[in-house]
Amino acid sequence: MDARWSALPYLALLLFLLTAAGYYAVPLWDSDFWWHIASGREILQNGLPDVDPFGVFPAADAVRNDTVLKGQWLGQVVLYGLYAAGGVDAVVAFRVAVLLACLWLLFLRGRWLGATAPALWLVSVVVALNLAEFGGERPQLLSFLFASMVFALVDRAEHGRRRGLLLVPVIVLLWANSHGGVILGVVLLALWAGVKGFDGSLPSAHRLQWVALAVASFLASLLTPNGIQTYLYLFDLEGSVLQSRTSEYVSSLQLYTLGHAWPQLWALVYFVLAALAAVLLFRQRQWPRLAVLLFLAAISVVSVRYLVFFLFLAGPYLMLAIDGLLKPLAVRVGARWAYGLLCLALLAVLLVGVARGMVFRGGLYQPAYPVAIADFVKQRGLQGRAFNNLEWGGYLLWQLSPAVTPYIDGRMLDQARFPPYTHMLWATAQGRQWFERQGFDLVILPHHGRYDPERYRLIDYLSARRDWQRVYTDAQGVVFVRRR
Numbered sequence: 001m002d003a004r005w006s007a008l009p010y011l012a013l014l015l016f017l018l019t020a021a022g023y024y025a026v027p028l029w030d031s032d033f034w035w036h037i038a039s040g041r042e043i044l045q046n047g048l049p050d051v052d053p054f055g056v057f058p059a060a061d062a063v064r065n066d067t068v069l070k071g072q073w074l075g076q077v078v079l080y081g082l083y084a085a086g087g088v089d090a091v092v093a094f095r096v097a098v099l100l101a102c103l104w105l106l107f108l109r110g111r112w113l114g115a116t117a118p119a120l121w122l123v124s125v126v127v128a129l130n131l132a133e134f135g136g137e138r139p140q141l142l143s144f145l146f147a148s149m150v151f152a153l154v155d156r157a158e159h160g161r162r163r164g165l166l167l168v169p170v171i172v173l174l175w176a177n178s179h180g181g182v183i184l185g186v187v188l189l190a191l192w193a194g195v196k197g198f199d200g201s202l203p204s205a206h207r208l209q210w211v212a213l214a215v216a217s218f219l220a221s222l223l224t225p226n227g228i229q230t231y232l233y234l235f236d237l238e239g240s241v242l243q244s245r246t247s248e249y250v251s252s253l254q255l256y257t258l259g260h261a262w263p264q265l266w267a268l269v270y271f272v273l274a275a276l277a278a279v280l281l282f283r284q285r286q287w288p289r290l291a292v293l294l295f296l297a298a299i300s301v302v303s304v305r306y307l308v309f310f311l312f313l314a315g316p317y318l319m320l321a322i323d324g325l326l327k328p329l330a331v332r333v334g335a336r337w338a339y340g341l342l343c344l345a346l347l348a349v350l351l352v353g354v355a356r357g358m359v360f361r362g363g364l365y366q367p368a369y370p371v372a373i374a375d376f377v378k379q380r381g382l383q384g385r386a387f388n389n390l391e392w393g394g395y396l397l398w399q400l401s402p403a404v405t406p407y408i409d410g411r412m413l414d415q416a417r418f419p420p421y422t423h424m425l426w427a428t429a430q431g432r433q434w435f436e437r438q439g440f441d442l443v444i445l446p447h448h449g450r451y452d453p454e455r456y457r458l459i460d461y462l463s464a465r466r467d468w469q470r471v472y473t474d475a476q477g478v479v480f481v482r483r484r
Helices: 008-024 033-046 062-070 073-112 117-131 140-158 162-176 182-197 204-221 229-237 241-245 261-284 287-302 304-333 335-355 371-380 390-400 415-425 429-438 457-463
Strands: 384-388 404-406 442-446 468-473 477-482
Touching: 008 073, 008 117, 008 335, 033 073, 033 390, 062 229, 073 117, 073 140, 073 304, 117 261, 117 304, 117 335, 140 162, 140 182, 140 304, 162 182, 162 204, 182 204, 182 229, 182 287, 182 304, 261 287, 261 304, 287 304, 371 390, 371 442, 371 468, 371 477, 384 390, 384 429, 390 404, 390 442, 404 442, 415 429, 415 457, 429 457, 442 457, 457 468
Parallel strands: 384 404, 384 442
Antiparallel strands: 442 477, 468 477
16 A cells, blocks of 8 residues: 555544444443442452342242352452442443454454455444444343453464563453353353364474463352352353343344344344355365354354454454455455545544434433432432332442332242243232232332333332332333331
8 A cells, every 4th residue: 555545444444443433432321330339339348248138039949149249349449449430331332342452353353354445344333333332231241241352362473473471361250250251261261262172283292282271261250259150150040030031031123022123134134144155164174263162152152242252253254254355345345445444434433423422422321210210209308118129220329229129120049930920920819928928118110111012010000009109100101109
């Protein structure tokens, strides 16, 4: 490229990251964020808990209790520390920084593997589009970052920089104390090492090194408050009520059922590219990369919670596989014109976002949280045990505990609570009996569910009862108090 235009690739990358940052900087929206920071605060003040410190759930399932209460302690402390230092906007900035770091590592790994500009940019843009609906403010953000770092070191080792592998167990140790996604990382490293171990073209020392790395990473993942229970939890969760009721376990091919039309399109585009890349990697005999790609594709089809790992970890292997198909396009168009058009397109997308007020936003996504309702409860000094919906539980716990004890929150330490919870929400005959036996003092509910506009029937049931008084109503929901 002419020296006058040599800065264009760097300008395009800068505009790409800036545009991504703008669209990823959205108001905080994750309903689980609040119980995570409440847990982080509790851990800093009183140490790791053995039972629910908020008194919401009994210790009904020891494996789940330990996993949820102690398995993400470092991630929860980090999130609480950010919130305590800079409020909601500091957490939003952290989310954006993590996603940008992962995008940058994706791009960098593609370059290390030798992919040229067309493949680099095609996959990077598709990945960036997929991320627009992800990145909830939870410890999983650290999972994305640590996973990207581990596979960046793996890719560097493939090109002779093997000393970096010494850092992998250290990263795994931090990862294991931050989020349960470490299990996926250990499985992928074991898969990579297994394929390498059967590669007769490699020196035996190199094969042993990969096996040793997988073993060391597994051992590092056990250096947590829960040890092997982190793995046992997978068996505890499989086929559970919690799994069937959580939107994260929807297939990546069924996002449209949650009303996510554009995310579904971008996910399908990525899967098509991945299918093409799998064929090409097979022909190129890139066995470890093919194994990682196929494994991540398979689990992402089962559950959308794995899609982000599929994007970040397999993305560079898509670049490598399809690179040969796209090189002729670059030659015909010319690098100067291609980068010029790319810069203009990115700038236009960024400016449209600015004009519409869609970029670089912070604060809270108000419809997700009962802010005014919680303020009312505090101002009135209401106390006791409250029946609530699942999505509001974390926020109520953060804002109102210990004066108010929610019935349910996103931690779901007791999965047996799901059936009565559903029956009570809809005031079935059995649900009304359960409700009366619980002896609630308060009811704090939205008018309807996130994806279902039908009004919760419990609201009508309580409105007709003389022993319950509606003391607050707004566009989001209602508060009932039991008359004494």
